[in-house]
Amino acid sequence: MEIKVHPMGDYATNCYIVTIDNKDFIIDPGVNATPWIKQNVTNPVAILNTHGHFDHIWSNQEIKELFNIKLYTPKDDEFMLTLNPYNLGMPHSKADILVNPDEELEIEGIKIKFHHFPGHTPGCSMIEIEKTLFSGDFIFKGTIGRFDFPNSSSVEMKKSLNKILEWKDNYNIYPGHGDKTTLLNEIDNITLWEKHIR
Template sequence: MEIKKQPMGDYQTNCYIITINGKDIIIDPGVGAIPWVKQNVTNPIAILNTHGHFDHVWSNKELRDELNVKIYCPKDDNFMLEKDPYAFGMTPSFADVLVQPDEEFDFDGIKVKFHHFPGHTPGCSAIEIEDNLFSGDFIFNNSIGRCDFPFSNPEDMKKSIKKILKWDKNFRIYPGHGTHTSLFSEKESLKTWLNYL
């Protein structure tokens, strides 16, 4: 398994390409992601969105059209792809697959699970591939996603943090912004954040 990462746009949103057995999965193609993705994939099979914020899905439509692959987005965030609610001028896109909470997929032998962790957005999810968790804007290195945006919910974030604190596997975490970390490294920070929500 190979993981490529490139921060994109003004918000330095991490776009990931995961390559397993010659197949490429694209996670969160943000602003300006198209050239980098096209240079770094040979056999793309899917575009996965951790959530619907514009800086994570900006390049969805063009990549879908050029690469002829399906977009998978948590169902509760799909409206952000279609409606551009923050009015940044994003080209609307449409998910081919509306992902249900905690739904699992098998892409030609590559097992993928969308773990539903709402709070930052209604559909916010962390995507599990092997021993890695692509956490979007749920967990960062020593931080969490903001809960003061439109459609955010601090109470949901509390529940999501409590949910992942029960996990006993030390996943490597690749967040939507910043550097990678691990679940066990973040547990104390997550407990602290519960006091501020």
């Protein structure tokens, strides 16, 4: 598995291209992601959204139409694909596949699981591909995602942190912003946040 990453837009939102068996999966195509994606794919097969915030989905529709590929979005964040938060003029997009919480899919022969960790958004998910997690805005290196936005929930975030603390295996984590990390490296931090949230 080869992973390419580039931060997009004012919020330096990580867009990923994950290549397995000469198949390119595009994760979270953010603001003005299209030129970079065009330069770095040879056989794009799908777009995967970790969640529905504008800085992660901005180029969804453009990429979908450019390559004639399907868009997979967590079901509970579908409503965000047609919002225009902060009047920034985000292009609307339409998901081809709405992914249920904790659903595992097979796309072009590759198993991909959307682990549901709501709190940051209702549908917030970590996408697992070959024991690697693309965590969106759930877990970052040294911190966790915010839960004070509209449609966020501190109650759901606390549940999600409890859920991930039950995991026993280590995983590489590629977050929606900042540098990569591992689950074991973040356990102490996640534990502190879980205790902090009321």
